[in-house]
Amino acid sequence: MAIKVIDVKAGIFDENDRIAEEVRAQNSAQGTFMINIMSSPGAGKTTTLLRTIAALQEEFRMGVMEADIQASVDAEKMAAAGVRSIQVHTGGECAMDASMVRQALREFDTSDLDLLFLENVGNLVCTAEQDTGAHVNVEILSIPEGDDKPLKYPLMFRVCQCVLINKTDTRDYFAFDDEAVKERIRRLNPKASVFFISAKSGEGFDAWLDWIREQAGKGMEINNRK
Amino acid sequence: MAIKVIDVKAGIFDENDRIAEEVRAQNSAQGTFMINIMSSPGAGKTTTLLRTIAALQEEFRMGVMEADIQASVDAEKMAAAGVRSIQVHTGGECAMDASMVRQALREFDTSDLDLLFLENVGNLVCTAEQDTGAHVNVEILSIPEGDDKPLKYPLMFRVCQCVLINKTDTRDYFAFDDEAVKERIRRLNPKASVFFISAKSGEGFDAWLDWIREQAGKGMEINNRK
Numbered sequence: 052m053a054i055k056v057i058d059v060k061a062g063i064f065d066e067n068d069r070i071a072e073e074v075r076a077q078n079s080a081q082g083t084f085m086i087n088i089m090s091s092p093g094a095g096k097t098t099t100l101l102r103t104i105a106a107l108q109e110e111f112r113m114g115v116m117e118a119d120i121q122a123s124v125d126a127e128k129m130a131a132a133g134v135r136s137i138q139v140h141t142g143g144e145c146a147m148d149a150s151m152v153r154q155a156l157r158e159f160d161t162s163d164l165d166l167l168f169l170e171n172v173g174n175l176v177c178t179a180e181q182d183t184g185a186h187v188n189v190e191i192l193s194i195p196e197g198d199d200k201p202l203k204y205p206l207m208f209r210v211c212q213c214v215l216i217n218k219t220d221t222r223d224y225f226a227f228d229d230e231a232v233k234e235r236i237r238r239l240n241p242k243a244s245v246f247f248i249s250a251k252s253g254e255g256f257d258a259w260l261d262w263i264r265e266q267a268g269k270g271m272e273i274n275n276r277k
Numbered sequence: 278m279a280i281k282v283i284d285v286k287a288g289i290f291d292e293n294d295r296i297a298e299e300v301r302a303q304n305s306a307q308g309t310f311m312i313n314i315m316s317s318p319g320a321g322k323t324t325t326l327l328r329t330i331a332a333l334q335e336e337f338r339m340g341v342m343e344a345d346i347q348a349s350v351d352a353e354k355m356a357a358a359g360v361r362s363i364q365v366h367t368g369g370e371c372a373m374d375a376s377m378v379r380q381a382l383r384e385f386d387t388s389d390l391d392l393l394f395l396e397n398v399g400n401l402v403c404t405a406e407q408d409t410g411a412h413v414n415v416e417i418l419s420i421p422e423g424d425d426k427p428l429k430y431p432l433m434f435r436v437c438q439c440v441l442i443n444k445t446d447t448r449d450y451f452a453f454d455d456e457a458v459k460e461r462i463r464r465l466n467p468k469a470s471v472f473f474i475s476a477k478s479g480e481g482f483d484a485w486l487d488w489i490r491e492q493a494g495k496g497m498e499i500n501n502r503k
Contacts, residue, residue, distance in 0.1 A: 091318045091428060092401050093422025101472045120402060145371060145402035168397070173429070175318050176346060176371035176400055195421035195447070196319025203348045203399070204318065206369070221421070224447045 067181060071149035074184025075157065078167065084267040085167045087147075087185035089207065091200075092173030094193040095217040097125045098250040100168055104134055106260055111165040111267070116155055117174050118147040125170060135164075146177035149184045166267060175200070179207040187266055192229045193218040201235035208239045213246070213262055219248040290496035294406060295463070300382065300410025304393065310493040311393045313373075313411035317426075318399030321443040323351050324476040326394055327358055332486055337391040342381055344373040344398050350441040351396060361390075372403035376412045392493060401426070404431040410463035413492055416421065419444040420453045433464045439472070439488055446475040 078085050088096050104113050109146055114135040117126040126138035137159040139151060148170060160169050170187055171178045190211040192200055195218060201208045208214065214236055216229075244262055248255035304311050305382060316322050330339050342360040343352040352364035363385035365377060373395060387393050395411055397404045416437040418426055427434045434440065440462055442455075459471055470488055474481035 090420075091399070092426055093419075094315060119429055121431065124425060124428055140304055143402075143406065145400070172402065173317070174371070174400060174402055176369075176401065178396065180369065193319075193421065195419065195444070196317075197349055200318055202350055205347065218421070221447070221450045224450050 067148050070153055070186050071182035071184040074149050074152050075186065077156070077182070078161070078186070081162045083161050083164045083167050085169065085183075085185040085187075086263070086266075087169045087171060087183045087188045088191065089171045089175070089178040089188065089211070090173060090191035090193070090217075091175050091196055094173070094191045094196065096170050096173070096191055097128055097252045099191060099215065099248070100170060100218060100258065101128065101132055101134075102250050102253060103257050103260065103263070104132070106256060107166070107263065109129065110264070112163055113166045113168065114159070114161055114164045116147075116152070116167065116169045117206065118151070118170060120144075120172065141172060144177075145172055146181045147171050147183050147195055148181040150219075152184050166263070173205040175207050179210050180202070187212045189213045189219050190214060191215045191217050192232070194221050197225075198228045198232040198235070201232065201239055205239050208243065211240065212266070213244045213259075215259060216245065216247045217250055219247050219254055220252050228240075292483070293374050293376065295311070296379055297410040300375050300378050301412065302333035303386070304410070304412070307388045308430035309387050309390045309393050311396075311409075311411040311413075312489070312492075313395045313396065313397060313409045313414045314417065314435070315397045315401070315404040316399060316416065316443075317401050317419070317422055320399070320422065321476045322396050322399070322416045322417055323354055325417060325441065325443060325466055325474070326396060327354065327360070328479060328482065329359070329486065329489070330394075332482060333392070333489065336490070338389055339394065340387055340390045342385065342395045344377070344396060346370075346398065367398060370403075371398055371400050372407045373397050373409050374407040378410050388396065388492075391487070401430040403438045403459050404427070405430070407435050412487075413438045413440060415439045417441045417443050418458070420447050420451050424433050424454045424458040424461070426463055427458065431465050434469065436463050437466065438492070439470045439471055439485075441485060442471065443476055444475045444480050445473050445480055 055246050090096050117136055117138045121140050123138045126136045134161035139155045188211045190207050244257045314322050332395045341355050343362055343364045347366050349364045352362045355362035365381045414437045416433050
């Protein structure tokens with residue numbers, strides 16, 4: 052059966068880039084390396100962050116900016132774990148943009164932080180379109196979502212320096228082709244690092260933690276969109 | 278630890294509602310009942326649709342409008358299964374809106390269809406904000422995503438007449454509280470029907486198929502946003 056395809060015009064992104072550069076410059080000047088974590092809803096951003104922060108707590112001073120449409124459940128989890136965090140409610144917006152980050156940074160003193168994580172809204176589309184001012188972008192793709200996601204949400208995989216394939220502990224339940232997903236990511240973004248992890252069991256975390264150490268070590272001259 | 282919360286202004290939706298009414302009126306006039314299927318990426322929209330259409334093929338003439346940012350993999354799956362479909366590329370937009378549906382309906386002759394399914398972009402945020410002109414909205418939440426999603430994406434659960442909890446075959450792998458999720462949905466939307474299904478095994482499909490029959494039987498006077 053033949054497939055008919057029609058294209059619909061997209062919107063334009065603009066002024067946000069200028070503000071993102073400001074945010075990056077401010078964080079760089081104070082020595083705070085900012086990592087933007089993106090994924091679909093339920094792919095494991097919060098669990099991955101909690102384990103990552105626990106593993107790195109002797110090395111870095113860390114904080115988390117939690118972005119959600121309106122709930123505060125993730126910031127509550129961070130607070131319960133003793134992690135410094137702020138909850139940003141986007142008021143319906145499907146992604147954090149740089150001006151929201153700038154606004155949050157006025158309320159959330161990050162001047163003594165080495166690492167600032169942004170846990171973005173659960174979304175594979177809008178979040179990829181907005182430069183948040185982070186130094187690097189990380190996407191978490193979970194095994195249950197399927198290995199075809201780079202085909203369907205290519206921009207997300209293009210803008211990320213690192214892709215974490217999470218929930219490797221659920222492998223037996225889902226058909227997921229590791230080599231196919233790696234090849235699909237490589238075609239979109241040959242330089243992206245890809246790590247298979249389980250935020251539940253900790254499997255594969257060493258490589259991911261080393262990646263963070265290396266990126267943060269490279270320092271603040273990194274500009275994730277250039 | 279205290280949680281700081283700030284709110285950021287949302288955008289406004291407008292003209293779309295007028296076009297949605299046009300789309301609904303056109304479909305109602307020709308006797309086509311339109312069902313908008315929404316979910317996170319990888320929650321199982323395509324698999325659910327393929328099984329649903331196979332089960333109902335003796336009763337209804339059906340077609341599928343596939344919406345994706347840019348890929349055509351889902352329309353290819355539909356075509357391989359012999360299902361009439363059109364692929365709409367949203368060109369970066371994170372949801373179908375009514376004008377995209379209207380545009381697609383100019384290319385895709387649905388005049389002889391009883392049921393038209395819209396497989397929306399994988400997204401829990403933007404899709405919920407746009408009236409597509411469908412008669413009813415259905416959300417698929419999958420077990421691996423977690424039972425907290427109604428708390429984090431409440432609008433989605435408010436605008437849906439039916440919530441399918443999919444991938445019940447993966448229960449043993451994930452902590453998912455059925456009663457908690459039902460209560461969270463009920464608080465947002467007391468009238469929503471909730472069915473637990475496995476699109477893989479077919480478990481729970483009878484109640485979902487009956488729901489479609491009942492809704493389509495009620496006919497075209499239904500207006501999902503009023």
